[in-house]
């Protein structure tokens with residue numbers, strides 16, 4: 001019981017201490033192994049039919065970060081943060097259904113029957129979906145993974161800033177992003193040199209309706 005309470009308090013501390021950080025210590029380099037651990041934890045995020053449309057491009061090479069700087073409208077965090085993670089959404093993501101559900105069956109989490117049902121959803125649903133609906137799913141799941149990534153990073157003592165302020169067309173050209181990937185956002189990740197500034201929120205009253213939107 002007490003352990004559970006402690007864990008919950010840790011979680012709330014992480015939530016309260018995450019702020020968008022725009023000044024990073026350029027001397028801090030997060031290892032590939034630690035970046036992979038952060039990504040691994042982040043991928044525990046939920047996704048539509050567990051089809052996990054997120055793909056990541058990790059940019060931690062200093063020269064490449066320099067090339068990204070003008071594309072991200074000269075936001076200095078791009079070069080000073082240890083890495084910039086481009087969160088992308090694969091518009092053909094549901095083609096991984098067979099692989100994902102087979103893994104679930106192998107792990108004993110799903111029966112063959114349920115796998116068949118899920119594959120029928122993939123084949124009859126996702127394959128025939130219009131582009132706008134597919135994009136919506138990819139962006140919703142992309143937002144969930146991005147949030148989870150930022151919280152995992154904070155829990156590990158690192159800081160982040162999500163970034164939509166970049167020229168996606170130029171980014172795609174520079175990093176040769178195939179056409180079937182959607183740009184979700186960039187996330188700069190590193191160790192703060194200056195804390196993020198506090199921000200306000202609308203009150204729950206201002207953003208919540210109960211039982212009816214009237």
Ligand SMILES: Cc1cc2nc3c(=O)[nH]c(=O)nc-3n(C[C@H](O)[C@H](O)[C@H](O)COP(=O)(O)O)c2cc1C
Pocket residue numbers: 018019020021022075161162163164165166185196197199
């Ligand atoms: C999708 C998205 C795009 C954002 N783009 C940028 C950006 O390009 N540059 C930046 O400095 N902050 C960016 N932000 C950070 C927001 O300004 C920040 O989250 C907001 O002011 C609340 O502050 P907090 O994150 O510290 O709580 C972005 C946030 C989101 C969710």
